[in-house]
Amino acid sequence: MTRYAMLIHTTRCVGCFACRVACQTQNSLPASDSFIRYEEQESGSYPVVYAEQVPLQCQHCEDAPCVSVCPTGASYINNEGIVLVNQERCIGCKYCMTACPYNARIQDHRTGEVEKCRFCVWHDDGSVPEPACVDTCVTGARIFGDLDDPTSEVSQAIVSHNAKPIAAGLTRAKIYYVR
Template identity: 60%
Template structure:
């Protein structure tokens, strides 16, 4: 069984928001709700300064704190490591929102249901890539099996010495080259 994850190269990300827009379209989200948000960070010393754009979404943590606190077990992890939500079980208590250290949870203000990035599990089940990966104009995202050392995602993580955004918070399944 695969253990899915993602590599994001912030040096390639141009901040075009194509990943965010396609995610909203794929998940039929209203314009005010997004599963991907962006942090901008200025790095370097003048005159050699660069603006780093860091796309952030659910990190699909190994021991997801959002799953641990969910009183109805609406948040769960699949065999292939994707953290998903069962919208029918969600009571909108927001425990998962508070537990997520990445701010990756959103609430549908019409239904009260909390949701997040799904790694496009439906597309992945069909052998396709998540929409944010297939739409990225700068090829800053790679998705695949983290347990396969020959997969493109595993090779990119090793090549770029990619790290989770917050390694101090435990093991996430999104690795960043910065």
């Protein structure tokens, strides 16, 4: 089986927004809509200060609350573990948006449908997905790959960096963070 996952090194993230804009163009999103959002925190006090940027997007949870609340079955998990929205079924009720604890879903007001990070998966040509955010990340803060393949870069990096989901006990998320 293939189970796609991502690792994000926040210790490498300079908060440059390249992933956001790359994702927007890749997915032809309007300029105001983004699949990736950021939280920022500074800690300490002058002159000993530490600042951290954390990019957030769909965590592709194995127990995705968005999928379980979706009344039409539009939200689903594909056989590669990627949470997707079948837009032909989406009524835009936004229940999934409220259910996502990561606030990772957006409504495309051109169609009224709900959208989200798809790991840039192409279903039609069978090729390996190549997420634009990973591809464009200037500092190499993102790694993408197959969690079920212990030799994949992402599997190994998760082990070697002891990467963890962004929040413990929230969902079984498949984006792992190095903090």
